[in-house]
Each structure stands twice: as structure tokens, then as C-alpha cells.
Amino acid sequence: MSFADEANSDVPTLPGTHSGIPTYLLEKARKEKETVFETRTKPINERQRLPVVPQGIERDDFLKALAELKGQLGAEHVEVNDKPLRDGWYMEHPNTHDMMTILDEEELVASAVVYPSNTEEVQEIVRWANKYRIPIFPISMGRNLGYGGAAPRVRGSVTIDLGKRMNKILDINPEDYTCLVEPGVSFYALYEAIQEKGYDHMWIDSPDLGGGSVLGNTIDRGVGYTPYGDHWACHSGLEVVLPTGEAIRTGMGALPGNNTWQSFPYGFGPYSDGIFSQSNYGIVTKMGMTLMPNPGGYESFLYTFQKEEDLAPLMEIIRPLRISNILENVAQVRHVTQAIAARGLPRATFFSSSGPIPNNIIHAAAAKTPVGDHTWAYYGMSYGPAHIRAHKLALVDSEFLKIPGAKKIDTSTLPPDEYFWARDRVAAGVPDIHELRWVNWTPNGAHIAFSPVSPIRGTDATALFALGKAAHDKYGIDFFPAFCVGLREMHLIVEIVFDRDDVKARKAALDCLRDLVDEAAELGYGEYRTHLVLMDQVAKTYSWNDGAIMKFNEKLKDALDPNGILAPGRCGIWPKRYRGRGWEMTRDSGMGSEGNGVAAD
């Protein structure tokens, strides 16, 4: 599940890299690699096409331009992407491409990766890109797996790996409960820093996996599982390098000498932060984040529901409880198939045929687990002192048990390695990595997400479940639905796990996703976020008034990025010189990743 997938560090980082993951977790990750990543230890593919050069520039000119950049940043901070993408079980250069690619692995790759150390160097890179009209693609830590990982949208872009060197926690303010971070600060790193300072009055909020960038996750509008789960709503203040090289600070950051940049988000005049989320209008180099006050106690809980059709009445029960904050965090209502997969064993352990795994096999497997057989599981947490929690938990209990067959699981009986405890940690603001285990469901496991938004309603849940099930059945794919209930809406997160070395499996996953996006849009459901290769298609579903919002987005893009150098195509927004030249990727247009050229002027 990757509700907030910048953090989806499905591939544990090796020592010596810049993950910000503490050593004990790297140890853990190494120990887990046999079980989780055994299927990746195959010999590497032969490299077919590297190195690449950005379209519209000759190879020699590109190398000359890179030499110039090396002169500015230092030669060691500019690397051409000319090494194998895979080396042994792990990648040499994880931030050159998508480690979970849904296309041919060398389709969406960087021509080079650069490592700025500060905002001024980011500005230099942007000016350099304008001078040579080279597409640049900024990443924080490259952990946006399930949504494109570190891959650039335009093949041959120069990737700006911000996180490698810009990984400082610039401030933690224990009075205001805020912090200021650079792009390379992971949820783990922030958590560790707060623990080290002994600030036990403050919590962070982490998405499912803690290895990603706090900043990157937030500007992609990722979500976590404490009451501070809406990361975008919880940030305060950005520093942004614009596509023409100027640096701005938003909110109170624009007032010299202020002491409120991280405590009051809005400032004076237009509140411009939003247009730097899910966009290609600027490179965010610093971000303020609020921290949650320790609630004075917490207690997670688990209910199971027996039948698929329990989903609708459950949603009707959840909605008012969630809006009233009796259910206080992003609720997860998970299907049993994913629960079984999250135990980390390959699908072949249970079922050796092709096609979706039969229900009876899943239920038989579930019956043998400590949680017991069920179809849906609700993972929640209650916050506050014991007597305050008791009030809320009693309400939840009386409501949930109205559904016949509903059970409250006695979580004290669950073994330490049970998935429930991973959810417990995450909902208590403790970064975790257990979630990634379901990637092991297939050989060479990778995943890609379908994530439509709907109201919290039985009818919507049922419609989305039916739509998802039909498409998965059509393509012979196991269906992993999890409903994540925000406040007034829910995100259905469907992770398709596929064998990334199996061309047919990749195609089935992508075809299934393309169906899902279009069919959902016909019913009025749109994605809150999507994978690089689906961005054009998803953007097109937001088509009210003859595509007015995209025309507006393009107007902003052209004004802010007249040379069209910054992350062309991200979220479906193409700069003028790319538009109408075949760069879009849709079901009809095919790959489109090389386009039909770029306007010379």
C-alpha cells in the first residue's frame, strides 16, 4: 500500500548512500533483503541504450554543457548516466530511473544526475538549463515508487538529485512544534533527530514507509496516519527556485527577519504554495512542517468484517465518526488479499496457477493467521489520555459491531511481527518499512498505484470495488484494494503488484490501470495522484469546460517557464515548445516518451 509513496522506499538503501535511514534500519533492511528482494538477484539485463542525450541537443554540445556545469558545481557532483541500471541485487544509480518501471527499464531514464549542495547551486543549474534548453527533473530522494520513482518524465532529462547533499534539518522548534527541512530529510531522519534531542512532546507524521523525503512527499500531497496525516495542510512555508532561476520564499518567509515562517502558512497577498505542489512550476528547496503535539497516550485497534458486502454499511458507519473526529486518523479499510500478501510470502506459496488467486484460497490462508479469516480489516488509532480514548473507543465499538460478524481483535494476542504492529507504529508517528513486504507477492515484484478519490459512502465504495475487481479479473491480476479515509473523502488505493521483468505482466498492469482511470472518470471519480506514465491520461479526465484547468495550468507554465525546461510533462503540464509534438502518453498515443521533437526556438 502506498497512500503516500514518495516514502515508498521499497528498496532498502545500502550503507553509504544518502537515505537518512538510521543504521539499525539499514541492518534490518539488509536482513530482509533475502525474503523481500530475493527475486531481484538475477543477472542484470544487458544495457541497450544508455547513455542518452536530451532531445534537441547534439551529444557533443551536451557534453560541453555538462563540462561547464562541472566547472560550477565540481566534477564529482555531475554524473553522466552511463553505468548499468542494475548491478547485482541492487541498482548502482537508483536515482537515474524508476526501479519499479512499468515500461522498458531504459525508457524513462536520466541523461545525467547533478547534486547541488544549496539553493544557489540549484539556481545555477536552472540558469544553465535555460541557457542550453535542457530539460531538468528535480527529485527529493527519488522514492516516489508506485508513481514513477526517480524517473524523469522526459527521457534524457538531467535529474537534479536534491536530497543527496541538501539533507539538513535546518530547524526544529520545540516551542512552536515546527521544523524546517531540506529535500533530503527522510521521515526516519526527522524522527531520529527529534528523538535525539529528547523532544518527546512532539511527533512526526509518517506515510506507510518512512524512507522517503518529508518535503517530496508533502509537495506530491502524500498522506500519513496520525491526525497530522494531511501533509500538505500541515506544511508552513516554502523556499522555491523558479524555472527562470529566481528564489522566492512563500508565506511569512517573504518578510525579512520574521519568526513566523513555520507557524503561519499564509503570509500576505496570494497564497502561492499550492501551485508548487504536483506541478512543474518551481523547485522546492526548503519546507516548513508543523509537528504534532504528543497526544498524551494512544491505542490502536483492529476490527475485522467477514463479507465483501459489509463494505457499504461499514462506510456509512465510518463517515460520521470520521468527520466528527471520533475516528481520528486516516482509517485503512483493507482487503484480506493484501493482508495475506503483506505477510511477505510469494503468491506461489498459496497458488501456482495464473489468473487471480481464488477467494477460498485467500480465506483459507487468512484463517491460519493470528487475525483470523475475514474480508475487510479496519486499522485505527485513538489518541489522548485513557479516559478520553475510552469515550471514543466505546462509540466506535458500538457502531462497528452493528455489522453482523464484525469482530474486535484482541491485539494483545498478536505476535510482534504481525502487520498490525506496523500500522500501530505508523499511526503513532514512528516510521516503518513493514509495508513493502507485499512487493514480494510476484517475482521481481514492483508496484503501481490506482488511487481515485470518492466520498465516504457505501455506494461509492461498492462502485469502486466492483469497477476495480472487474478490471483486475479481466487482466488476471490479484486485486489489493485498501480504502484510506481522509476526513470527508476517501482514497481507494489499489496497488498492482507485477513482475517488472515480465513484459506481458507489465503490459497487463498498465492496460488494467488505463482502463481503471477511464472507467472511474466516467463515474465521476478522479485520481488524487498518479504515476508518470499515466499523468497525461489522468490530467485529461479533469476536463470540465473544455479542459479549462489545463489551459490555465499551461498559461502559468508558459509564464513561469518560457523555455520549458523544468520537468516537462509532469502532471500532464507540457511547456509550449513540447505541446502538440507527440510527447503525451495515453492509451492511444502509446509511449510517447521520445516525442516528435522539440521546437527549436
Next chain:
Amino acid sequence: MSFADEANSDVPTLPGTHSGIPTYLLEKARKEKETVFETRTKPINERQRLPVVPQGIERDDFLKALAELKGQLGAEHVEVNDKPLRDGWYMEHPNTHDMMTILDEEELVASAVVYPSNTEEVQEIVRWANKYRIPIFPISMGRNLGYGGAAPRVRGSVTIDLGKRMNKILDINPEDYTCLVEPGVSFYALYEAIQEKGYDHMWIDSPDLGGGSVLGNTIDRGVGYTPYGDHWACHSGLEVVLPTGEAIRTGMGALPGNNTWQSFPYGFGPYSDGIFSQSNYGIVTKMGMTLMPNPGGYESFLYTFQKEEDLAPLMEIIRPLRISNILENVAQVRHVTQAIAARGLPRATFFSSSGPIPNNIIHAAAAKTPVGDHTWAYYGMSYGPAHIRAHKLALVDSEFLKIPGAKKIDTSTLPPDEYFWARDRVAAGVPDIHELRWVNWTPNGAHIAFSPVSPIRGTDATALFALGKAAHDKYGIDFFPAFCVGLREMHLIVEIVFDRDDVKARKAALDCLRDLVDEAAELGYGEYRTHLVLMDQVAKTYSWNDGAIMKFNEKLKDALDPNGILAPGRCGIWPKRYRGRGWEMTRDSGMGSEGNGVAAD
């Protein structure tokens, strides 16, 4: 106090107008007019300069253009501003100017007012304005008193009075706890509609005064006093007419057939709502708003503190309680001078000399009130069932009473007309108008606000209090400080009440404000919102990196509004053809409201 002043309907609306205020309140307002507005019953001023014509167009061409617009909208929906601004105790055309003007009353006036009935007509007006390059200034209901009322920033603009005819509540959703409103829906109207439907499970959030526009207040980033007080954070979805005439819908509104426009704010791609707040980039014609769930009980409380120097330790106590949501709503820490003024009696009742009213007189007056003598009063509310409130109230009590001399007021002893009960109503989501009584402090009472943002800290509160006190003393003005504590920050709201018919009093108020803005900025404090005539000055204080944020704002303005017709100068943002032509109003540039011309091309 006008923390959220679009709602500052200081002038009760007469029957037959389009306020959306229910009849019983109009009755109440009429009854109150003798006490509140007795000073306004003077003979009207002679009109000096009306009608005006927008600069850059000849009178005949302007009238011809208006005739064309009449043909489109209907003659009765286009009115030239050629009638007296005042007639009897009340204004004939309240939405042609600022009823609480700090400048000469006919300085910032409309040339005409137009009344569209729907989004398409707003688009027609915008296209018309582009054709003739006529500045247009949209208002929702014109109640932004204290910040400029209904006045346009550029003299002679054509005011688009959206609220008169676009005043429908388009949806109230009792399942999702949301609504969709047009610009003319007041807090009163929304409240009444919810009551009429019997939806007692949902609350609205109202600012100090309930007569203003929900939409207008929200896009000016106004604030109310329930846990849903941050109106901007609580909205979901906009429909916006761009300065070139296109209509867009933000968030999920861009997805045809969606059912999540009001329940999920972000949509897909850049989240653009923010740039339509405190700006001149678009005309918001519809807005979604979330509604608060009835908390199942509430209980307001009042503590008083004896000494001015209690402010600093009180803030240190408030901060962690507020961030932890033990204090659950926007706290008001008010100075006793304003508490006395809020009783509605003129200052002359207490003190007949000029210069600030002495402390001993204020304290003597306070001693005679049911609340008793004090310097600071904290108005708060606790939400939830009784046993949940008891937990929070006990924590608050033990903390607040650490301050020597602090008293918890037994509110059951307070008479029904006491100001406390107005705060009680507002914090329970019931619109009110009691707040306006302090306008009666001076003859022809008007007010203008200084509203800097700071952390919730004793040192900051003390610094701002000292700064404010010194400036008020310098100009001989009574000082009405109220600290409104958001979550991690507070807004000091200082209302300067002045006699709008007294040129010297107006000048003193404005000079005092200009001092306050500059002196606060030197200490790192910036305004969250400001009056029309201070917008240029305040915008200039947000000057980090050589004014980078304003250069960015101007770049967006020029891209979105190439003819520079929409609300030129709002929030200090001038379109290209106005820049460098003397339109700014600062201490040095003087009035500037007629500028030195507008570029012809």
C-alpha cells in the same frame, strides 16, 4: 474587533437590500441604530466630485460602453454612481465606496456598479472590461469594513457587486457536512438555511460579525471562532472567472460528474486555489465550504487577568494548550479598553478630554461592570460532551490560575446583554452583531485595523503591545489591542476607531497605522491582511530577496490579466500598464489614488 472583517457588517442592512440577514435581525439592527449609529444622522456632505469616470477613457466613451453592458445585463443591472453617497442616517449605495473611509469619502469610489446574476454574466462583464480596458473591482457583499469596505482600489473602477443577485446556497450536503455558496450568501443566511432544514448535526463558523459574505471572508482569509475558524483551510473547491473571461473549477470541480468537489480540496495537479485568495487573479463565483460537526456540547469560559504585564506569562501558558487543542478555538485575549468600548457607550461618557483615555478611568469603569476590573480577558470555549469538556477545562483552569490575580468569572452571573454572550454565540457558530458596538466610541465612528502576525510568545506579545501603545500615545488615540490566537501563531488585532468626518482624526489614524506597519516590519512582524490604502506599504514589507515575491506576483498578474483590468493594485499587485505610474499609496507617495495615468497600449 474585526479579525475577519468581510463580515464586519457594522452598518445594519435595511429591509429590501440583499444582505441575506434574516428579518428578526434587521428588526434588531433597526432598534440598535439609535444607540450605535446616532452619530451618523447628521446632514449629508455636499457631493464634491461624483460621478467619476475611469482614468484612460473619455466620459462619452465610458457611457457608450456602459450602454453596451446594459444591453447585455439589462439596464437595471448597471448603475452609474451619480447619487449622493450618504442620504439620511444610511447610505443609498453602500457598495459604491468605503462607508468607513479613512480618506476623503469620494476618494476611492466606483464609477458604476453592475449586478451579474450568474457566472456567464460575470464572464461577459470581464470581456467587456477587456474590450474597453476599464478597471473592474469585484466585491462579494462589500462588508470588508476595517479593510476598505466596498471601495475599489482604483478610483472610478466599475464595481462588480456579485452578492446582490448571486446569493444562492447551491447545496447543503448533510452527509458530507459541506455546502456550496455564491458570493452573496452571508453567514446569517447560511446559518438560517441550515436551521430551517433541521440539520442540527452541522455548525457553521462565523467571524465576529455575521452579516458578511462567507465566500468573501474566506478568500480574504478571514477567521472565525469555532475549531473550523481557519476559513481558508476549511473551504473546498472554487469556481473562478479569470481576468480574460474563461471559467475554471478547481480541485475535483474540474472532473465532470464528480461528487467530491466539496469534500476533497486538492484535485490533481497544481492546487491553484491559494492564488485566488488575497489577490486580483480571478473572480470567485462559487465556493465549497465544509461544515463543522455538532460537537455534542459546548461551554464557554472567561478568565480575567489584572495587570498589563500578565500578558507575557499568559501567552506562554496559552501556546502549548492551544497547539495541543486543549484550547480548541481561536482564543481572544482582549484589553479592557476595548471591553469598555464594546459596551456601546461613547468615549465621552467616560472622558471628555482629547488624548488617550487614562488607565484609571478605564479601570474605574471596568470595576462597575459585571465582569469587574481587569486588564486582560480571555474568551474561550470548550467543545464536546460534559466529561470530555471537564478534562480540558480542568487543565485550562489549573494553568491559567498560575498567574497571580487571575480569576475565572462565573459566567452564570453575567446579564444576557453582556459582551461575553456575544462571544459565546460566535464560538458556538451562531452569527452575531454585538461586536460592532465599539464603533460608537467616537462620533461618526469608523474603524481601521492593524493586524500583525507573531508566534504565540510572551516576548512577541510584549513587543507588539509596547509598539502599539507607543504609536497610539504618539497620535493621541485609544489603544484597543486584542490577541487572537490561531494555532501556532497569533494575530494582534488593533482596531483604531476614528471620526470619519474629522479630517485630523482620519489623518492621525492613518499616520499611526503607517508607523505601526513599518515599525512592526522592522521587528519581523507582518500583516496577515490589510486595508486598501495600506496594501502597497504592507506588500513592500514582504521584501525578501529584493522583493522576489512581488516580482513573482506581478509575473502571474501579467500572464493572467494582460490588459490589467481586474482589481488593479489589490494587495499591492499592479498590472504592467499601471506600474511605475504613481498609483501606489505609501507614506511617501501620498494618496496616489488617481495615479499619473495608465499606459494607452
